[in-house]
Amino acid sequence: MNMISPEAVANSKRAWLKILARYKKPDRRRSAVELAITLIPFATLWALSSAAYSYGHWWGLILILPAAGFLVRIFMIQHDCGHGSFFANRYADDWIGRGLGVLTLTPYDCWRRAHATHHATAGNLDERGMGDIKTLTVAEYRQMSWRGRFSYRLYRHPLVMFGLGPIWLFIFEQRLPVGMMRSGLTPWVSSMATNAAIAFIAAVLIWFVGLGAFLVVHLPIVILAGSAGIWLFYVQHQFEETEWAKDSEWEFQHAALHGSSYYDLPPVLNWFTGNIGVHHVHHLSAKVPCYRLPEVLRDYPELREIGRVTLLDSLRCVKLALWDESRRKLVSFREARMAA
Numbered sequence: 001m002n003m004i005s006p007e008a009v010a011n012s013k014r015a016w017l018k019i020l021a022r023y024k025k026p027d028r029r030r031s032a033v034e035l036a037i038t039l040i041p042f043a044t045l046w047a048l049s050s051a052a053y054s055y056g057h058w059w060g061l062i063l064i065l066p067a068a069g070f071l072v073r074i075f076m077i078q079h080d081c082g083h084g085s086f087f088a089n090r091y092a093d094d095w096i097g098r099g100l101g102v103l104t105l106t107p108y109d110c111w112r113r114a115h116a117t118h119h120a121t122a123g124n125l126d127e128r129g130m131g132d133i134k135t136l137t138v139a140e141y142r143q144m145s146w147r148g149r150f151s152y153r154l155y156r157h158p159l160v161m162f163g164l165g166p167i168w169l170f171i172f173e174q175r176l177p178v179g180m181m182r183s184g185l186t187p188w189v190s191s192m193a194t195n196a197a198i199a200f201i202a203a204v205l206i207w208f209v210g211l212g213a214f215l216v217v218h219l220p221i222v223i224l225a226g227s228a229g230i231w232l233f234y235v236q237h238q239f240e241e242t243e244w245a246k247d248s249e250w251e252f253q254h255a256a257l258h259g260s261s262y263y264d265l266p267p268v269l270n271w272f273t274g275n276i277g278v279h280h281v282h283h284l285s286a287k288v289p290c291y292r293l294p295e296v297l298r299d300y301p302e303l304r305e306i307g308r309v310t311l312l313d314s315l316r317c318v319k320l321a322l323w324d325e326s327r328r329k330l331v332s333f334r335e336a337r338m339a340a
Contacts, residue, residue, distance in 0.1 A: 016253070016257070016284060017253065017284070017285065019300070020281065020284060020285035020288060020296065021285070023285070023288045023289075023292045023295060023296055024085070024088075024285065024287040024288055024289075025088065026085060026086060026087060026088050026289040026292070027289075028087055028088075030291060031086050031087050031289065031291075034077065034291055035077060035086075035096070038070055038073045038074055038077060039074065041066075041070055042067060042070035042071060042074060042103075045063045045064075045066055045067035045070065046067055046217060046218070046221070048060065048063050049061055049063045049064050049067060049217045049221075050209040050213040050214070050217045053212070053213045053216050053217060054209060054210070054213055061216070061217070064217060064220050064221055064224070065224070067217075067221050068220070068221045068224035068225040068228065069225075069228075069272040070272070071103065071104065071221055071222070071225035072225045072228050072229060072232075072272055072273060072274075073271075073272050073273070073274055074100050074103055074104060075100070075104045075106070075225070075229055076273060076274025076276055076290055077096075077100060077274065077290070078096075078097050078100040078101055078104060078106070078108065079115075079274070079276070079290075080093075080274070080289055080290050081093040081094065081096050081097030081100070081108075082097055082108070082111065082112040082115055082116075083286040083287060084287065085286065085287045085288065085289045085290075086289060086290075088287075094108070097112070098190075098193075098194070101194055102194055102197040102198055102201060104170075104225075105170045105171065105174060105194075105198060105222060106170070106174055106194070107174060107177065107187070107190040107191040107193075107194040107195075108190060108194070109186055109187065109189075109190035110174070110177050110180055110187045110190045110191060111174075113180065113183070113186075113187070114130050114131035114179070114180075115131050116131075117130045117131045118130070118131030118132050119283065119286055120252075122237065122255055122256070122259055122260065122283060123237075123242070123243055123244050123245060123250065123255035123259030124244070124245065124246075124247055124250045124255065125137065125244050125245060125246050125247070125250075125323070125325075126246055126247035126250075127247065127250075130179060132237070133161075133233065133234060133237065133238060134152075134155060135238070135244075135321075135322075135323055135330075136152060136322055136323070137322065137323045137324070137325055138322045138323065138324045138325065138326075138331070138336045138339070139325065141322055141336065142336075142340070152321075153321075153333065156321045158318050161230065161234065162227050162230055162231055162234075163227065165230060166223060166226030166227045166229070166230050167223055167226070169226065169230070170222060170223075170226040171222065174191070175191065175195055176191055177190070177191045202214065202218075205218070228273075232263070232273060232276060232277070234317070235261060235263050235309060235314045235317055236260055236261050236263060236276070236277075236279040237259065237260060237261070237279075238317055238320055238330060239261045239307065239309050239313075239314075239317050239320070239330070240316075240317070240320065240329065240330060241258075241261075241307055241329075242258075242259050242260075242261070242307070242329075242330060243255065243258045243259045243328070244259065244323050244328075253284065255283075256280065256283035256284040257280050257283070257284055257306060257307075258280070258306065258307060259283070260279040260280040260282070260283040260307060261277075261279055261280065261307040261308070261309045262277065262278060262279065262280050262281075262297075262303070262304060262306060262307050262308045262309065263276075263277030263278075263279060263309050263314065264277065264304070264308055264309065264310050264311075265277050265311060266311070269311075270294070274290040274291075275290050275291065275293040275294055276290065278293040278294070278296065278297060280303070280306055280307050281293055281296050281297070281303060319332040319333075319334075320332060321333055322336050324336065324339070
């Protein structure tokens with residue numbers, strides 16, 4: 001049996017970095033169009049939904065669903081801005097990102113710092129804790145008290161993870177720079193400025209459409225979009241073939257390519273989610289603009305087979321909750337109990 005040498009593996013990873021460098025340059029005109037065709041429909045759907053409520057046409061509130069989809073897409077553009085890949089101009093990306101952060105209820109500078117940590121440590125068992133979903137190893141879980149186990153199981157329950165969790169995160173937790181209290185003034189300025197802008201826009205909208213319309217329209221949009229966002233982030237890293245490693249064995253390129261999934265979604269969902277399902281490529285080269293990620297898969301179809309998760313497959317990811325170091329895979333609580 002022929003064995004692939006470590007040098008060949010390393011060269012292969014460097015080759016991918018060189019290949020992806022060709023896709024880093026954004027088309028700024030395309031970026032501007034992408035921004036416009038996301039913000040304008042979102043504002044239109046929001047206005048139509050509030051009008052439907054005001055005139056008693058409750059059936060019109062169905063427009064909240066596509067509006068939530070556009071809010072997800074707004075977050076994905078904000079996400080590209082955080083990586084400096086949307087316009088490839090730090091000043092433009094940062095200020096557009098801060099503006100979009102008001103719509104997504106996300107303090108941009110705080111989120112950008114936490115997300116950079118996530119990219120730098122994803123899949124590293126010794127660097128968990130910031131910008132990721134809390135994941136324990138089987139051994140860590142077994143060593144916990146019954147209260148600790150109960151708390152972790154509650155945290156990983158789908159109703160909490162994808163229901164109460166997004167409400168807590170986007171509406172309450174992100175109003176303060178949680179976890180960044182000792183990082184200087186920037187997190188505070190980011191959080192307070194975002195809060196002030198949110199309060200101002202909310203006040204203006206309430207003045208125009210009324211408190212009832214604002215709450216009935218905007219809260220469901222935020223909650224639905226937040227739940228979808230958490231779901232996407234979950235599936236991108238909490239899938240059966242994902243890989244985690246101790247710091248001594250962890251390697252960035254390998255963790256990026258094999259610790260992140262390719263979430264193979266239908267075209268319309270790919271559009272609303274800004275192609276973020278091509279997550280393994282994104283982690284390998286975060287400077288590739290979201291609208292160029294499909295180009296990479298088109299030109300290098302072999303990437304479609306790495307970490308591929310279909311929509312049906314993703315439903316089975318919900319049960320995965322613990323990293324089994326001996327088997328090097330994510331397992332469910334039941335599997336961990338049976339192995340014990």
